[in-house]
Amino acid sequence: MLYSISDLEQLSGVQSHTIRVWEQRYNALKPMRTEGNTRLYDDAELKKLLNIVSLNQSGLKISKICSLSDHDLESLLDKQVNFNQGCSKFDYYITQLVKSGLAYNEYYFDKLLTSCINKFGISDAYRNIIYPLLVRLGLMWRKDDICPAQEHFLTNILRRKIFSAIDKLSLKDVGQETWLLFLPEDEDHDIGLLFANYLLKANHKKVIFLGTKVPLKSIKKVLQENNVDNILFFLIKLRPKKAAQKYVDDLQKICGPIKINMAGNTHIIEQLALPGNFTRFYSVEAFENIIQNPATI
Structure with a gap:
């Protein structure tokens, strides 16, 4: 090369x-x-x-x-x-x-x-x-x-x-707060999502980890069957602003008032009009603050 x-x-x-x-x-x-x-x-x-x-x-x-x-x-x-x-x-x-x-x-x-x-x-x-x-x-x-x-x-x-590292964590002291983690159906780079999974479990949060390429209809089904307090997803791939905004709006319709956290491609995310229950973060430290201080979300 x-x-x-x-x-x-x-x-x-x-x-x-x-x-x-x-x-x-x-x-x-x-x-x-x-x-x-x-x-x-x-x-x-x-x-x-x-x-x-x-x-x-x-x-x-x-x-x-x-x-x-x-x-x-x-x-x-x-x-x-x-x-x-x-x-x-x-x-x-x-x-x-x-x-x-x-x-x-x-x-x-x-x-x-x-x-x-x-x-x-x-x-x-x-x-x-x-x-x-x-x-x-x-x-x-x-x-x-x-x-x-x-x-x-x-x-x-x-x-x-x-x-x-995740396998070494104890699941005995998991609290009631539940997080749903996934990537959109056109996303497959999951290193950040996996580390977020580790951080959440290390802080005794219950995690439903769906992984990569998850359709919105699957998110809807999980929410119908589980009491979810927070959602985390990443937008990493380059995509038109219109397509990214449509995804955010469609996700909002499915999730309603549930707290939604997102990270990923700053160039894309900063162009979006995010609903009031969306929180974006740009660093590991910012995400840890969200985990440890949920009242600040």
Whole structure:
């Protein structure tokens, strides 16, 4: 796969200007050139950049890093993995997870992610590592610059970790407040919904988790058969404003006065006219506030 310099910026978190400087001054990367002199980078160059970024974020000088052979770079990186277990620089973990994910290296990805969860806890690992990782990859996925196989590989491991955290929670002390969680029938990116499921259960809420691609008629049936206090759904996919507004209005007709919470694509949500019983949130902290302080909804 080939990447533009803007793609590298999105994946590495390093500005395009800085990447160009590293190329010219330290020979860090060797891009191909189109007939129009546009830089293009292959998978090997992307992985090398991610390694360079990781080591630089750990305190090593860029001049030293770029003078190393590929073998020495990998050896130093292996040492830095152990060293950084006591480091709070989350960007290091993010860039290494991107690298191993794109290479389908399940062993390394799983090992590093497990280490992050053990060190920081699932909640902080999600806030500071997993969510930023998804954000960094989001633009590439939407533009189809990362193939579906890579997306599925990454998200399936992330989903497995969150499911594991959910399974460790006790269901004995669940309260009466009930939450219904789902994604619309054209949505299938459920990492955020799964983590919300974890947070709700960790706060002793009863959850009816329907998952992805749920038709409105199914929502209506669940509401007819259960006493639901709160609803949570995500609008993530790009869609016309008219279609998004129709979905919100149709959901409102089905749910009536039930409290409805939504998150997702800010560009879409901010254009919508939301009924009074809708609450939108933009961060994990805001959602936790909704859970812990229901009177503020």
